[in-house]
Amino acid sequence: GDSVTQMxxxxxxxxxxxxxxxxxxxxxxxxxxxxxVQYPGEGLQLLLKATKADDKGSNKGFEATYRKETTSFxxxxxxxxxxxxxxxxCALSARGGSARQxxxxxxxxxxxxx
Amino acid sequence: xxVISQKPSRDxxxxxxxxxxxxxxxxxxxxxxxxxxxxxxxxxxxxxxNQGSEATYESGFVIDKFPISRPNLTFSTLTVSNMSPEDxxxxxxxxxxxxxGEKTDTQYFGPGTRLTxx
Numbered sequence: 229g230d231s232v233t234q235m236x237x238x239x240x241x242x243x244x245x246x247x248x249x250x251x252x253x254x255x256x257x258x259x260x261x262x263x264x265v266q267y268p269g270e271g272l273q274l275l276l277k278a279t280k281a282d283d284k285g286s287n288k289g290f291e292a293t294y295r296k297e298t299t300s301f302x303x304x305x306x307x308x309x310x311x312x313x314x315x316x317x318c319a320l321s322a323r324g325g326s327a328r329q330x331x332x333x334x335x336x337x338x339x340x341x342x
Numbered sequence: 343x344x345v346i347s348q349k350p351s352r353d354x355x356x357x358x359x360x361x362x363x364x365x366x367x368x369x370x371x372x373x374x375x376x377x378x379x380x381x382x383x384x385x386x387x388x389x390x391x392n393q394g395s396e397a398t399y400e401s402g403f404v405i406d407k408f409p410i411s412r413p414n415l416t417f418s419t420l421t422v423s424n425m426s427p428e429d430x431x432x433x434x435x436x437x438x439x440x441x442x443g444e445k446t447d448t449q450y451f452g453p454g455t456r457l458t459x460x
Contacts, residue, residue: 260448262448262449264451270453270454271348271432271434271451271452271453271454272385272434272436272451272454273451274448274449274450277448317384317385321448321449329375329387329390329449330385330387330436330449332384332385333384334383334384335383335384
């Protein structure tokens with residue numbers, strides 16, 4: 229079945245450091261890929277998405293590129309801020325099937341220190 | 343994206359009681375989903391709720407424990423029945439596009455209901 233493997237956390241960085249959170253997936257066909265963010269005490273917010281190979285999703289300084297050859301969708305940000313502290317979830321939505329529900333990774337806790 | 347609200351935002355309940363969580367969307371949507379997020383864990387899909395038909399439950403979840411209603415295209419409820427401390431979780435509803443102008447099946451989430459069972 230479909231699966232998403234995320235870099236284990238927690239990750240602790242200093243402000244203005246470079247961030248990479250690794251995400252790889254297994255799916256049949258060509259899934260859509262997503263990054264969601266969950267700030268403390270809140271629900272999930274869609275951060276960015278990509279729907280086909282070589283697409284780059286971007287939002288709020290975060291980027292991720294859909295790499296079909298390596299089945300990856302790594303999240304990057306050039307300079308993190310304290311306000312980026314949150315849990316980040318990688319997810320896929322496989323094509324086909326009536327529900328096309330999301331398959332989530334385990335989540336990566338990011339803490340950014342001032 | 344849609345605006346999704348949930349009630350209550352949090353609750354503390356006694357063992358053996360039931361709680362009904364409401365999810366309201368500002369757009370008509372075909373598919374709504376209910377997820378559970380246990381403490382420190384990722385999200386697990388409980389069921390898919392389509393208007394006019396019975397909900398479809400995932401393995402490990404049953405209707406008697408988590409009855410769902412979907413009376414129209416903007417509203418759904420999830421009831422957590424006969425609660426135990428193991429039901430302490432965040433419960434989230436989500437809706438799936440596409441709607442006008444959006445071709446991708448993207449899911450958007452409500453703010454969640456934080457349930458503590460004593």
